[in-house]
Amino acid sequence: MTEESTPEIKIGEATVKVAHPSILNVLKKREHVKQQLSKVKHRIGVWSAKGGVGKTTVSINLAYTLMRMGYKVGILDADIDCPNVCMFLGITDRQDGNFPLKPAEKDGIRIISTAMYVDDTKRPIMWRGPLIAKMVSDFLENSDWGELDYLIIDIAPGTSDEPLSIMQLLDIDGFILVTGPQHIASANTIKSGLMAKRMSVHIVGVVENMSNGSMKGAEEVADALDCKLLGKINYSKKFDEMSDSGKVPVEYDTEIKEEFISIAKKLIE
Ligand SMILES: Nc1ncnc2c1ncn2[C@@H]1O[C@H](COP(=O)(O)OP(=O)(O)OP(=O)(O)O)[C@@H](O)[C@H]1O
Numbered sequence: 001m002t003e004e005s006t007p008e009i010k011i012g013e014a015t016v017k018v019a020h021p022s023i024l025n026v027l028k029k030r031e032h033v034k035q036q037l038s039k040v041k042h043r044i045g046v047w048s049a050k051g052g053v054g055k056t057t058v059s060i061n062l063a064y065t066l067m068r069m070g071y072k073v074g075i076l077d078a079d080i081d082c083p084n085v086c087m088f089l090g091i092t093d094r095q096d097g098n099f100p101l102k103p104a105e106k107d108g109i110r111i112i113s114t115a116m117y118v119d120d121t122k123r124p125i126m127w128r129g130p131l132i133a134k135m136v137s138d139f140l141e142n143s144d145w146g147e148l149d150y151l152i153i154d155i156a157p158g159t160s161d162e163p164l165s166i167m168q169l170l171d172i173d174g175f176i177l178v179t180g181p182q183h184i185a186s187a188n189t190i191k192s193g194l195m196a197k198r199m200s201v202h203i204v205g206v207v208e209n210m211s212n213g214s215m216k217g218a219e220e221v222a223d224a225l226d227c228k229l230l231g232k233i234n235y236s237k238k239f240d241e242m243s244d245s246g247k248v249p250v251e252y253d254t255e256i257k258e259e260f261i262s263i264a265k266k267l268i269e
């Protein structure tokens with residue numbers, strides 16, 4: 001490609017020369033997503049490369065906390081092949097796949113998830129990377145969220161398909177990283193933070209979930225990434241019992257609610 005034939009694209013105020021047509025495509029999509037989400041004030045990812053540390057739990061409880069504080073909130077379930085948000089919230093609605101995609105609503109919170117577009121949520125979704133990326137881009141480019149103060153994005157574990165697509169396409173305000181107390185959890189959560197830094201995405205801070213009072217997973221993450229410790233949520237059987245029955249812990253337990261209010265206040269700051 002010669003210097004003269006290099007395509008240019010306007011991103012915000014800047015005009016950028018593009019070295020390869022595929023990159024041009026990504027940049028165009030990114031601009032489109034920006035326009036599509038222009039009525040969404042803040043976009044916050046909840047993420048860890050480590051599975052099972054409580055990303056979905058933190059996403060949902062944070063969303064409810066912000067909603068109770070008076071904000072309009074949406075949750076994008078960006079765990080495409082193992083979507084859990086609807087299961088946690090007891091949502092069984094199915095949506096047609098016509099664009100624009102319409103969120104389901106529970107307690108005033110708008111939710112979009114792959115679980116709404118499969119005929120049987122008990123069956124495994126077995127998709128290769130390109131289909132995962134397509135679904136993420138459909139959710140970002142073709143969903144009608146309306147006006148929102150906060151879009152909370154519950155991101156799949158790992159450092160590949162979903163997080164990479166989200167970071168490429170979405171102008172994300174920042175990530176809340178979730179870790180467990182164990183070194184194995186923090187070591188993997190640090191990897192997510194390093195990927196975020198590499199992709200120039202801000203890290204709001206780290207939440208330690210299922211804390212046991214003695215281990216220092218969150219401190220390890222905060223030190224390695226030079227980010228804030230937003231809070232620690234203790235291991236409590238109540239989480240298991242409530243989430244299995246479609247209840248959101250912050251709605252029923254004062255101690256858990258106070259911890260999430262403190263985390264939400266740090267996010268809002
Ligand atoms: N503080 C807690 N105390 C006890 N159980 C918890 C706590 N937080 C989450 N759990 C439980 O741990 C399990 C895993 O949580 P969750 O699904 O939120 O993790 P995840 O990081 O989203 O997992 P995945 O990587 O599969 O997406 C759930 O059954 C949840 O109810």
Ligand SMILES: [Mg+2]
Pocket residue numbers: 055056057079084154
């Ligand atoms: Mg999850």
